[in-house]
Amino acid sequence: MMLYILKANVDTSLLKEKLNRSSASYKFLNLYGKNLLLVWPDQYAKDIVDDSIEIAVNVRKSYVLSSNDWKKEPTIVRVKDTEIGGNKIVVAAGPCAVESEEQLSTAAKGIKRAGASLLRGGAYKPRTSPYSFQGLGEEGVKLLRKVGDEVGLPIVTEIMDTRDTEIFKKYVDMVQIGARNAQNFSLLKEVGKIGKPVLLKRGMGNTVEEWLQASEYILLEGNGNVVLCERGIRTFEKSTRFTIDIGGMIAAKMMTHLPICADPSHPAGRRELVHSLALASVAAGADMLLIEVHPEPEKALSDSEQQLTIESFEVLMNRIRSLAQALGRGL
Template identity: 65%
Template sequence: MLFIVKENHDISSLLEKIRMASASYKVVDIYGKRIVIAWPDNLVENIEDISIDAKIRVRKPYYLVSNEWKSGKTIVNVGGVEIGGSRIVVAAGPCAVEDEDILMEIAKAVKRAGASILRGGAYKPRTSPYSFQGLGEKGLKILKRVSEAVGLPVVTEVMDTRDVELVKSYADMIQIGARNSQNFTLLREVGRAKIPVLLKRGFGMTVEEWLLAAEYILSEGNGDVVLCERGIRTFEKSTRFTIDIGGMVIAKMQTHLPIAADPSHPAGNRDLVEPLALAAIVAGADMLIVEVHANPSKALSDSEQQLTVEMFEKLMKRLKAVAEAIGRSI
């Protein structure tokens, strides 16, 4: 049960009534409102209090993420770039930050082609401990310098709760990768950090589990979350992962949060990135995150799926045409 509190009203009486009902509660300040979440519903459904502006019984287990209580879609602002409106946002850049000159070249190229956000990993979760793990803080500093020089806000991944404040000091948006999407301690920490979050779907997660992961972030008062479909693991081996367009659509129907798609990781092959990206746009994605490299064959990670600059330019032209056809823009 959600109790929406009247502006500037004391909630001590309401909380006491919830405690007297032997129910649990959490107070969250989000989207300019104070909300008291109380559960289970049957213990609190009859509670009335002068501080209550509205009482909403949400049928989904993800109370704040659900669109049952919030009218209208949430717009997430990332360094002046709005995600969730009629304009589709494209974030592009290398899988990993490798070198400042290389990143500068890529950043200028993707901006010319129409990208609005620069992506690049300073910390890289790799299957093998012997694979390139990223440059760490050095990579963050490079991202910041290139971001300021080119004029693109930055999204980059955080893997450890101990690094959240450090990454926040350099980035405009924090990414939670697939492997950490159910790291609940990390989710709570980025929720408290009050910075826009790109939450990728874990490759073994149901849509409900994905939305509940987002609930951890929102329950700490951070409503600036973009959900990112990046492919799930199935029996199919012809692609790296299976991009779940249907799951992405279901998520968009269930929540007020913007939805993104990552066509690069499920493709695992640069020739497949374009059709997957186009499909995601037609299905309603509000954002795309695409891996681009000046020389993919020499990239230190994910070389097979990173687009060349020329391929990205071609992709952007087609994306713009498809977006216009469905009444949106890029």
């Protein structure tokens, strides 16, 4: 795959004519303030010569735009006033599922007091059983917007269907792609077109390379504001709900310029494990954490066993703060 960085404010009409006469596939896009041209396959791409080209990069990877072969500096993803990927560790917290305004408001005030930067909550819930609580849908998104505005926190929530993109455009600050939709390529493309920051979870059966390839679908639509989220993969181990792949997370951080998030709640499956997995993720270099917090976890309509109480979350935030300071980072 050839990646060309084009000169600013130049006419590319002759370049397009050359491409159309060749047998190459290509795409022009603007990403991170640069005009780019992708050309493939290699046997056609290497022959492209034009005055509009500033730099040519031969990326020998299946993920091109997310690779740090061409973009050396780390990407900072901005969700309103919150920056993800810098020195500060960002924590997004809130209930697994939005159940009521009172539940969400209590959780939001608690996490804000403890130092969280984003409010997370599920409005559309991908449940293994059709008889499990499926979420409040659009009503849940509106509640997130209302409560987020009241406490002064940006909101992040999961999209499941391309038909809901208008709702997310209107109300949501950061769009989450869940593990079950990590390779739903139609959804990835549509979310890329929304233009909102994206939190892309790793599929439970995906390799690190497949995870990065999934992000490519979003970047290819001109949306470079992507955060990759490690949330545990499915292995033979049964002592935890999933296996959090700290090694894979570190490898991804070395392979891409995109920020890395860790979700310790889902691989833990039990709240008593969440603190340790969260701290391990921070020690390994995570830029962001996604943590489930509920005012009364025992009454939660989904994933009650893994959600922290507000009091436990406050303790965890203090521990993260101390660890971050030791690592030369902030919270």
